[in-house]
Amino acid sequence: MNYETVIAHHVQGLNRSGIRDFFALVQQMPNAISLGIGEPDFVTPWNIREAAIYSLEKGKTSYTDNLGLYAFRREVARYVERKFGLSYDGQTECLIGIGVSETMDTAIRALVNPGDKVLYHEPCYVSYSPSVQLAGGIPIAIPTHAKDNFALRRADLDAKWEPGCKLLILNFPTNPTGGVVEREQLEEIAAFAIEKDLIVLSDEIYAELTYDGEHVSIASFPGMRERTVFLHGVSKAFAMTGFRIGYACAPHPIIEAMMKVHQYAIMSVPIFIQEAGIEALRNSDDAVASMRESYQRRRDLLVRRFREMGLKCHLPQATFYTFPDVTPTGLDGKTFATRLLQQGEVAVVPGTAFGTDGHDFVRASFSTQYAKIEKACDRMQRFVESL
Ligand code: PLP
Numbered sequence: 117m118n119y120e121t122v123i124a125h126h127v128q129g130l131n132r133s134g135i136r137d138f139f140a141l142v143q144q145m146p147n148a149i150s151l152g153i154g155e156p157d158f159v160t161p162w163n164i165r166e167a168a169i170y171s172l173e174k175g176k177t178s179y180t181d182n183l184g185l186y187a188f189r190r191e192v193a194r195y196v197e198r199k200f201g202l203s204y205d206g207q208t209e210c211l212i213g214i215g216v217s218e219t220m221d222t223a224i225r226a227l228v229n230p231g232d233k234v235l236y237h238e239p240c241y242v243s244y245s246p247s248v249q250l251a252g253g254i255p256i257a258i259p260t261h262a263k264d265n266f267a268l269r270r271a272d273l274d275a276k277w278e279p280g281c282k283l284l285i286l287n288f289p290t291n292p293t294g295g296v297v298e299r300e301q302l303e304e305i306a307a308f309a310i311e312k313d314l315i316v317l318s319d320e321i322y323a324e325l326t327y328d329g330e331h332v333s334i335a336s337f338p339g340m341r342e343r344t345v346f347l348h349g350v351s352k353a354f355a356m357t358g359f360r361i362g363y364a365c366a367p368h369p370i371i372e373a374m375m376k377v378h379q380y381a382i383m384s385v386p387i388f389i390q391e392a393g394i395e396a397l398r399n400s401d402d403a404v405a406s407m408r409e410s411y412q413r414r415r416d417l418l419v420r421r422f423r424e425m426g427l428k429c430h431l432p433q434a435t436f437y438t439f440p441d442v443t444p445t446g447l448d449g450k451t452f453a454t455r456l457l458q459q460g461e462v463a464v465v466p467g468t469a470f471g472t473d474g475h476d477f478v479r480a481s482f483s484t485q486y487a488k489i490e491k492a493c494d495r496m497q498r499f500v501e502s503l
Contacts, residue, residue, distance in 0.1 A: 126249060126250060126252070127250075129249065130246050130249060130250070131246075133242045133469070134242070134465070134466065134468060134469025134470075135152070135242060135465055135469050138152065138453065138463070138465055138466065138469065139152065139153075139463075141454075141457060142457065142463045145457065145461060145463075147461050148457060148461045148462060148463050149461065149462050149463070149484070149488055149491060149492040149495065150462075150463040150484070151418075151462060151463060151464050151480040151481050151482070151484060151489070151492055152463040152464055152465045152479075152480075152481065153481060153483070154291060154352075154436070154437065154481055154483065155357050155483055156352065156355040156357065156407065156436070156483050157483055157484055157485055158355040158407055158410075159355065160354065160355050160356050160358075160359065161354070161355070161396075161400055161403035163395055163399055163400065163403075164354065164356065164392050164395050164396045164400060165392070166395075167391055167392045167394070167395035167396075168359075168388050168389060168391065168392035170391075171387065171388035171391035171392065172388045176387045176388050176391060177387065177388070178387055179383060179384045179387070180384040180385070180387050180390060181384065182375050182378060182379040182383065182384055183210070183211050183212065183371070183375055184210070184211060184212025184363070184384065184385060184390055185212070185387065185390045185391070185394075186206065186207065187394055188212055188390045188391070188393050188394050189206040189207065189210040189211075189212060189363075190206035190207075191206075191393070191394045191397045191398055192204075192206060192210045192212070192363050192365065192397065193205065193206035193209070193210055193365070194206075194397070195397040195398075196346065196348065196365055199323070199324070200320075200323065200331070200332075200333045200335075200336065200346075201333075201336055202333055202335050202336060202341075202346060202365065204346075204365040204366075205368075208368045208371065209365055209366060209367060209368055209371055210363055210364070210365050210371065211363060211364045211371050211374050211375055211378060212361065212362075212363050212384075212385050212390060212393070213361075213362045213363060213364065213378060213382070213385065214360045214361075214362065214382055214385055215349055215351060215360045215361065215362040216319055216321045216347050216348070216349040216351070216362035217243055217362065218360075218362065218378075218381075218382065219347055219349070219362040219363060219364045219374075220243065220244070220247060220285075220317060220319060220347055220362075221243070221247045221250075222364075222374050222377045222378045222381070223317050223345045223347065223364055223366075223370075223374055224247045224248055224251050224253070224283070224317070225247075225250075225251045225377045226370070226373040226374045226376070226377045227282070227283060227315060227345075227370070227373070228248060228251040228252065228253035228282065228283065229252070229253075229282075230252035230253070231252065231253070231254065231280065232252075232253045232254070232280065232281075232282040232283070233253065233254045233255075233256050233278065233280045233281040233282060234248045234253050234254065234255050234256065234281070234282065234283040234284075234285060235256050235258055235273070235276060235277065235281055235283070235284045235285070235314070236248075236255060236256070236257060236258065236284070236285035236286075236287075237257075237258045237259075237260050237268045237272075237285075237286070237287070237290075238257040238258065238259050238260065238470070238471030238472070238473055238474075239260070239266070239290075239292055239293060239439075239467060239470035239471040239473055239474045239477075240257075240285075240287055240290070240291070240292075240470055240471060241287055241291045241292075241319070241470070242469065242470065244285050244287075245257070253282075253283075254280075256276055256278070256281070257276075257471060257472075258272050258273060258275075258276045259272070259471070259472075259473045260272060260293075260473070261473065262428075262430075262441055262476070262477070265293075265295060265430055266290065266293040266295045266439075267295070267297070267298075267301060268286075268297065268301065268305060269301065269304070270304040270305070270307075270308055273305065273308045274308070277308075277312055281312060281314060282314065282315060283314060283315050283316070283317055284305075284308075284309055284314045284315070284316050284317070285316075285317045285319065286305070286316060286317070286318045286319065286334060287318075287319040287320075287321075288302075288318075288320065288334075289320075289322040289323065289325065289326060289331070289432075289433070289434030289435045290322075290435070291322065291435055291437060291470075292437050292439050292465070292467070292469075292470045292474070292479040293432065293437070293439045294430075294432020294433065294434055294435045294436075294437045294438060294439060295432070295433070295434075296326060296328075296329065296331070296433045296434050297332075299332055302332060302334055302337065303337065305334065306334055306337040306338075306339070306340050309334075309340065309343060310339050310340075310343070313343075314343065315343050315344075315345065315370075316334060316335075316340065316343060316344045316345070317344075317345045317347060318333065318334050318335060318344055318345065318346055318347060319347045320333055320346065320347065320348050321347070321348060321349050321351065321352055321362075322352055322353070322434055322435040323348065323353075323434075324352075324353035324404055324408065325352060325353050325408055325411060325434055325435055325436060326433065326434040327408070327411075327412045327415065327432075327433060327434060328431075328433040328434075329433060331434070333346060335365075341367070342367055344366065345364050345365075345366040345370055345374075346364065346365040346366065347362065347363075347364050348362070348363060348365075349361055349362030349363060350362075350393060350396050350397070352435075352436070353404050353407070353408070354396045354400060354403070354404060355407060356392075356396060359389050359392060359393070360385070360389065361385065361389060361390070361392075361393045361396075410486075411436050411482060411483070413486060414436075414482035414483075414484070414485075414486050414489055415431070415432060415436070415438070415482050417482075417486065417489055417490065417493070418438055418480065418482045418489055418493065419431050419432075419438055421493035421496075421497070422438065422440045422480075422493075424497070425493075425496060425497050425500045426444050426445070426500065427440040427441065427442055427444060427445070427500075428440060428441040428443075428444060429441070436481050436482050436483040437479050437480070437481050437482070438479070438480050438481075438482065439467065439474075439477050439478075439479055439480075440477065440478060440480065441476050441477055442476065442477065442478055443476045445500055445503050446503060447503070448475055448476060449466045449467040449468060449474060449475060449476055449477045449478045450466040450468055450475075452464075452466075452478055453465065453466040453478050454466075455499070456478075456496065456499050459499055459502070460495045460496055460498065460499035461495060462492045462495050462496055462499070464478040464479060464480040465478060465479040465480075466478055467479060
């Protein structure tokens with residue numbers, strides 16, 4: 117069998133995720149300390165785990181509505197109102213998906229026609245461009261730059277816009293840079309979206325992990341609710357990556373279209389997982405706040421140590437990622453990460469995994485225990501001094 121002819125052309129055209137390739141290397145080094153992965157090292161708070169267990173004990177093992185359990189959608193609507201001041205009808209304007217990953221992919225597939233162009237800012241989370249390609253769309257990256265703290269400015273948007281652009285994907289706070297967006301900038305982006313008649317897919321998964329300032333959603337700006345798909349989930353702030361819960365809130369016609377895609381691919385999210393999701397959103401503010409405080413201490417440690425090593429590292433205002441410029445060592449990001457892993461036994465991700473503008477950078481996550489970060493920093497310092 118010639119499998120090259122079997123695999124669909126649009127899949128052959130996809131690159132493997134740069135993160136995946138790098139982690140194949142890390143797996144071979146059992147003593148390496150990983151600052152590579154974007155996953156909380158906390159176990160999901162007990163009240164949430166107990167809710168899943170209790171749901172199974174009660175025999176909750178059925179399908180649910182394709183949109184998700186109504187009780188959970190109602191809880192999502194309450195939560196996004198309470199936290200972000202956004203008003204959605206849980207009955208008709210919310211969809212529960214398998215993480216933000218599937219929910220974003222579903223939104224893209226529901227909205228993109230073959231040949232439609234989709235703008236997104238880079239460096240960025242790895243799934244956006246492949247999802248657009250799989251939907252037959254044309255991804256257009258908008259580079260952002262370290263000298264501006266990776267801010268997305270109106271001029272950057274104007275420079276990349278072209279006829280045929282239909283969607284704009286935003287991710288604030290941003291993976292991998294830890295950047296947030298100022299209100300004035302968000303206003304400019306909103307004005308651009310309205311002027312160019314774009315639908316905005318706004319991935320706000322790191323909203324609760326904001327350390328400095330307050331998170332503001334673009335959906336809350338005048339004229340934006342009708343053209344925004346608000347995407348959010350519990351993986352990061354609630355330490356629930358393995359539960360696989362994400363949700364979209366948007367005007368009913370968009371949710372209805374997403375439901376048509378989701379119903380054939382997924383059918384519904386497991387019912388006991390959705391019941392745990394209700395508990396998460398309803399009763400876990402304190403647990404989230406205490407994890408956030410812990411991340412903030414780890415952030416301050418990691419940034420201080422990077423700066424002491426002579427790397428250029430801005431203070432991430434949110435997420436659990438730092439994105440230092442490693443060029444003061446004389447190495448680019450990829451060489452730095454590869455040699456650091458081999459010689460220093462610390463894993464960080466080359467910035468190029470998140471777009472070509474990440475050439476000079478690595479992403480180091482502070483979702484790892486404080487003591488382990490300290491140990492990783494000692495190793496990194498020795499490595500940098502050896503160069
Ligand atoms: N969006 C961003 C910006 C992410 O960084 C991640 C995971 O790293 C995801 C979405 C995926 O989240 P989920 O676990 O909800 O699928």
